[in-house]
Amino acid sequence: MPRSEIRLTDPRALRGYAHPLRMALIGLLRREGPLTATQAAERLDESVPNCSYHLRQLAKYGLAERSEGADARERPWQATALNTSWDDLSDDPEARAAANHLNAMVLDHYVARARAHLAQRAYEPADWRAVLGFGDALVHVTSAELAELTRRIEALLAEYDERMTDPSTRPEGSRAIGLIQLLVPIEPPTESAPPSGSDSAPPSESGSAGEPGR
Template sequence: MKVTDPRTMRAYAHPLRIRLIGLLRSEGPMTATRAAAALDDNVPNCSFHLRQLAKYGFAERVPGADARERPWRATAATTSWDDDSDDPAMKAATDQLNSVLLGEFTRRAQDYLAIRADEPTEWRAAAGFGDALVYVTADELRELTEEIDALAARFADRATRSEGSRPVQLIQLAIPRGPVPE
């Protein structure tokens, strides 16, 4: 789903909504009750935020569900937006959403660190943190990002999963440092 207006972007920019959509995408359709249990939240809160996600087109009720079980599903496998608008409302909404995502990514990394010691050696050795400082133009950075996305897509688009595989979230941050060159 491509978000193109600031109101929809601000509606999406909520930590619980981001987690709910992520859960629906990774685990498939589920009720607000099951989502609340998975996210350690309460049912009325999850139900409210699922309805808000539906209002803005991010989630929907599963067709054909019975009246007792009313599961939700994500309407798209991904959500994207452009970061290049000069419209002040869009820039503010983009910054808000990016800030919420950064908080969520940080929370996930901290959750991993809390259980890292219990991970098997092979997974501790394979996972981790790192950075690289590169000197690139804006066009080169775009090209680098596209190549990283294409590399990750090779593994994300697998029709079958390898034995012993598990979900791994790759988090990409491309943050310019220093002033804009003259």
């Protein structure tokens, strides 16, 4: 069974994960895996050689692995963890730049998913339209309070973790839903913000991208 989380710290691994197809493959493996490269290619509308190559790259960085006991002719792949996390707290400029690039890729992925939902929202049943969509809330908190709030939210989400790995626990009518977390300050920091395009990164990001997602 995949472990709960894998944490990326090496700049090479951060850059290696920052690829749309690789994040899509990891998300697919977490939702539906184990899968062969052929099965993944069919679901993502990609070529088999392309998926095979990127799955091997994911394995290189510890994000995917061959499934045990599978057919030796084309053994399936599985994600090594249910979540991927990383941070931008390193003093190494290379690591910060790599984390910033990965954060930007994840944000692009989130926006694409939101736009895809809007494009098909009219075809959703009324009961799902009532609960799907976007929203936000404004809270005034310290950094410690925000960390505690995030911990409490993650504890609530953890109650559904079993359904990720054991389909038999999913109630009839359930669907895979992405809950996207964006912790974004309304006002700029008290210190002068760096110019646009610098290598500074947003707060630490975790997820299952692809379901970078979480």
